[in-house]
Amino acid sequence: MRTRNLGSISDPKVLERAGIGSCQIALALAWRENDAESDRRTFDVVHRIREENSDCTVVAECVDDENRKCLVGAGASIVIRPMRSYPKMAVAAFLQPGLSELLESLFTGAGERIICHENAENDTWEAIVWKYLEQGNGIPIAYRNSADAEIVTAPNGKAMVGASTIYVLSGNSNI
Known part of the structure; x- marks a missing residue:
């Protein structure tokens, strides 16, 4: 897996330089893991990724659960909670469907x-x-x-x- 940081997402050419058109998986990280305003940026990134590549799997981090549906509507394939203490969550989200929900439930105390x-x-x-x-x-x-x-x-x-x-x-x- 290759990762790249080729500039600010506000630059219209950054996704092109990153090769988004031919990628299989794109990860849209929350700008700030505890700031719900980050979801706006993530929404924008997901939307831009989908404009360039309709076939890739897009994993998007979402800070505020109220914004999950919006991110899916923008084209996110999988929406996960930012968990900087467990970075493997993003990888697990697409390799093992359902695991991210289980881990979120354990980490947040929302269920099990x-x-x-x-x-x-x-x-x-x-x-x-x-x-x-x-x-x-x-x-x-x-x-x-x-x-x-x-x-x-x-x-x-x-x-x-x-x-x-x-x-x-x-x-x-x-x-």
């Missing part, structure tokens, strides 16, 4: 959340997962090893686990 259950567990990971599912306590995704305090993510189901804490993905606010 990760809860720490400080319960000692000594069993196979599979048995621990089933126990939490049967009790309606969410889906275990990781644990803190009681022996060395290391966080272990996505262990093998048959692995014996000695955990001091279980990290659970939950959409239930009552847990």
